[in-house]
Amino acid sequence: xxxxxxxxxxxxxxxxxxxxxxxxxxxxxxxxxxxxxxxxxxxxxxxxxxxxxxxxxxxxxxxxxxxxxxxxxxxxxxxxxxxxxxxx
Numbered sequence: 821x822x823x824x825x826x827x828x829x830x831x832x833x834x835x836x837x838x839x840x841x842x843x844x845x846x847x848x849x850x851x852x853x854x855x856x857x858x859x860x861x862x863x864x865x866x867x868x869x870x871x872x873x874x875x876x877x878x879x880x881x882x883x884x885x886x887x888x889x890x891x892x893x894x895x896x897x898x899x900x901x902x903x904x905x906x907x908x
Contacts, residue, residue, distance in 0.1 A: 821876060823860070823904040824883040828890075829870040831897040845891040853886070870897075874904075 836842070853859035861874040871892075875883045880901050887893055 821906060822879060823906060824875045824878060824880050825902040825904055826873045826875065826883055826887055827870070827900040827902070828873065828887070828892065829865075829897045829899070830892060830895050832869050835895065842891045842895070849890055858886070879903075 850859060850862055858875055858878055859873060860876045861872075863872040865871060873887075875886065878886065880903055883901060884899075887899060
């Protein structure tokens with residue numbers, strides 16, 4: 821099964837005043853992906869400057885396209901994508 825890890829880092833120097841509203845919209849997108857079975861896990865980064873998302877059954881190009889749907893995508897500093905292989 822394909823897995824892609826996306827490591828999102830936010831530009832914390834340019835957080836808008838409506839950040840809490842953006843987080844509410846972000847949760848809606850994430851919950852939809854989880855219900856569709858394309859997002860396996862979402863971890864918040866310890867420094868609270870981003871998140872790590874684990875997509876399943878999508879390739880890297882699909883993961884990149886999905887990431888653009890996130891409201892926080894507009895606040896990104898960087899995103900790193902890693903293709904993963906599950907060891908059995």
